[in-house]
Amino acid sequence: MLIALDAMGGDHAPAEIVAGALLARNELGIEIALVGPREIIAAELARHGETPTGIEIIHASEAIAMDEHPAQAVRSKRDASINVAMGMVKRGVASSFVSAGNTGAVMASALMTLGRVHGIERPALGTIAPYTETGVLVLDVGANADVKPNYLVQFAQMGSVYAERVMGVRNPRVALLNIGGEETKGSELMQDVHGRLSKANINFVGNIEGGEVHNGRADVVVTDGFTGNVAVKVTEGAADFIFHELRGALTSKLRYKLAALVLKPALLQLREKMDPGTYGGVPLLGVNGVVIIAHGASDARAVRNALHAANEAASSGMLDAIRSLAKR
Amino acid sequence: MLIALDAMGGDHAPAEIVAGALLARNELGIEIALVGPREIIAAELARHGETPTGIEIIHASEAIAMDEHPAQAVRSKRDASINVAMGMVKRGVASSFVSAGNTGAVMASALMTLGRVHGIERPALGTIAPYTETGVLVLDVGANADVKPNYLVQFAQMGSVYAERVMGVRNPRVALLNIGGEETKGSELMQDVHGRLSKANINFVGNIEGGEVHNGRADVVVTDGFTGNVAVKVTEGAADFIFHELRGALTSKLRYKLAALVLKPALLQLREKMDPGTYGGVPLLGVNGVVIIAHGASDARAVRNALHAANEAASSGMLDAIRSLAKR
Numbered sequence: 001m002l003i004a005l006d007a008m009g010g011d012h013a014p015a016e017i018v019a020g021a022l023l024a025r026n027e028l029g030i031e032i033a034l035v036g037p038r039e040i041i042a043a044e045l046a047r048h049g050e051t052p053t054g055i056e057i058i059h060a061s062e063a064i065a066m067d068e069h070p071a072q073a074v075r076s077k078r079d080a081s082i083n084v085a086m087g088m089v090k091r092g093v094a095s096s097f098v099s100a101g102n103t104g105a106v107m108a109s110a111l112m113t114l115g116r117v118h119g120i121e122r123p124a125l126g127t128i129a130p131y132t133e134t135g136v137l138v139l140d141v142g143a144n145a146d147v148k149p150n151y152l153v154q155f156a157q158m159g160s161v162y163a164e165r166v167m168g169v170r171n172p173r174v175a176l177l178n179i180g181g182e183e184t185k186g187s188e189l190m191q192d193v194h195g196r197l198s199k200a201n202i203n204f205v206g207n208i209e210g211g212e213v214h215n216g217r218a219d220v221v222v223t224d225g226f227t228g229n230v231a232v233k234v235t236e237g238a239a240d241f242i243f244h245e246l247r248g249a250l251t252s253k254l255r256y257k258l259a260a261l262v263l264k265p266a267l268l269q270l271r272e273k274m275d276p277g278t279y280g281g282v283p284l285l286g287v288n289g290v291v292i293i294a295h296g297a298s299d300a301r302a303v304r305n306a307l308h309a310a311n312e313a314a315s316s317g318m319l320d321a322i323r324s325l326a327k328r
Numbered sequence: 329m330l331i332a333l334d335a336m337g338g339d340h341a342p343a344e345i346v347a348g349a350l351l352a353r354n355e356l357g358i359e360i361a362l363v364g365p366r367e368i369i370a371a372e373l374a375r376h377g378e379t380p381t382g383i384e385i386i387h388a389s390e391a392i393a394m395d396e397h398p399a400q401a402v403r404s405k406r407d408a409s410i411n412v413a414m415g416m417v418k419r420g421v422a423s424s425f426v427s428a429g430n431t432g433a434v435m436a437s438a439l440m441t442l443g444r445v446h447g448i449e450r451p452a453l454g455t456i457a458p459y460t461e462t463g464v465l466v467l468d469v470g471a472n473a474d475v476k477p478n479y480l481v482q483f484a485q486m487g488s489v490y491a492e493r494v495m496g497v498r499n500p501r502v503a504l505l506n507i508g509g510e511e512t513k514g515s516e517l518m519q520d521v522h523g524r525l526s527k528a529n530i531n532f533v534g535n536i537e538g539g540e541v542h543n544g545r546a547d548v549v550v551t552d553g554f555t556g557n558v559a560v561k562v563t564e565g566a567a568d569f570i571f572h573e574l575r576g577a578l579t580s581k582l583r584y585k586l587a588a589l590v591l592k593p594a595l596l597q598l599r600e601k602m603d604p605g606t607y608g609g610v611p612l613l614g615v616n617g618v619v620i621i622a623h624g625a626s627d628a629r630a631v632r633n634a635l636h637a638a639n640e641a642a643s644s645g646m647l648d649a650i651r652s653l654a655k656r
Binding site: 131142145146177179185186187188190209210211212213214215223225226227229230231232233234235236237238239240241242245246249250252253255256258259260262263266267269270273274 | 474538
């Protein structure tokens, strides 16, 4: 169960990626292939004083930067770490792939190298919102800006599989993100999707409004990639804003500063709970392999958590379950 | 400059509505017509020991509940407070209308009674996010679940007028909410809109991603009513969640409780800043009259702030400016 890890992906690569790999190996006993330029990775491992056991280096001469054009970079840099690692998954050498790199490039490389699961029309990118014990899976959050009704039905089915198999939710409640509760509410597209989801073989609990996602009424929230991307990013922005303002308020007076010092552990714990890195990695569902994407800002802990998610996903039979969806 | 105020609209009507009217009259010297059942309003005013000066009661025998079907209720209850007040604006008896009631009913009544400004294809509902000194105007946040490209161009133009005239922003920066920075990013619809906005007679600053709205890079953020509604509501939900968790964390240990007591004023101030009621009211733009919608949960202060916004909007020449947009 070797996991291929993109050593060159993310804002803090390779240092935090390599550190995260070591954490995962030590804490979870996961075997990892660090993919990227051998000398760079070896130097990073040496900084930790490690003679790698349970960690191997797979050489890839190139890296795709966070701001490169995804599809172009994936096509032109055939020996990029993302492409090399994806090839390992394709050949069955690795059980799964984790990257904190250019999300668009990971998606493009996954489509090009692994392809879609037979019968799945479009892959979907999920994310996990920290509103419940298990988290709320929201998908699609950016793979598909333009959608057809049936894509969303498949997102719902794939999301249900992921929530059940990987997040450990029994009979996951699936809701459609919409701007009203009743089936006649929302855009024409979403009214159509609502009707289809009612007949799909999932535990569909109806529409959910934006203001209800945090209350835990659904385990899986289905939307198009445009709305989902905006929703996730405005939420992150609002959380950043609140914590920034909070910091400002708590340091505005001396007596506040002293009180804030006492509260620091509680505040840090809350900040961490809201941090996308806590769940570590989010799945790209519908491609023919297990691909987990970590937040670009991932630190070692987030990388460790993403590797954990990949390990769970690879060993859960999730991919086979998605393959059999399309056969129904 | 009499403002018609829906005495029966909102979760805390009529008590908080009447209290808000008194606040606005006392603090801002605004003249207000409280619209609703005469006895109920008179009793409420009597509780404040007020012989109304500067406040009159306009009788309306019915009220539309928050959960009634908007268009049906507006059509069947001709003597509902919303309809009666809208008629006052139509006849020029009132300069503007404020309601914390059923948003859909206010929109339906506005369209039915006032109609659209000639040349404006669809009205848009704005909201004001508390991220900057003046606030960031986001529109549409729910009037139009399905849009055509030109609607959004008009939303941008109307939003620009409102930001300049009512919010006091000089040469407002207008951005398009999208899932990538470049003009080639996002849905087909938004790519089309981007091109049109580049040629529109506004200060268009390009796409803005969901994670950038809070950073003050734009004064006006344009989107369709589906995405905008979801964005605003998930943001409110996330803020509620964070403050709820914060409360939980700060009361989890005795020493936290004591420190939190010291910080209470700062925390309340931040909570208030994030409260939709702080800006009080948001405009329904494109209808042929000044209509300000207050949050359903409005308390007296929020109602007072909404009356302030209505007063500013009515005296700013905003409506004439929107009328002349369509003539260009």
